[in-house]
């Protein structure tokens with residue numbers, strides 16, 4: 001049987017790194033399947049929420 005474990009890691013001053021196969025449901029109800037690794041915004045500045053688009057760097061997100 002396939003391992004279904006998913007690991008979520010908060011990267012320092014950056015997004016949540018999700019390792020594993022997941023389905024991300026966006027606020028409009030559409031779903032996107034992500035395989036292996038994905039990055040979710042936790043700074044609030046991404047133009048592609050809920051995914052990280054790198055905007056945390058230019059906004060100097062610190063946690």
Ligand code: FES
Pocket residue numbers: 014015016040041042043044045046047051052053054055056057
């Ligand atoms: S964490 Fe990368 S854009 Fe928000």
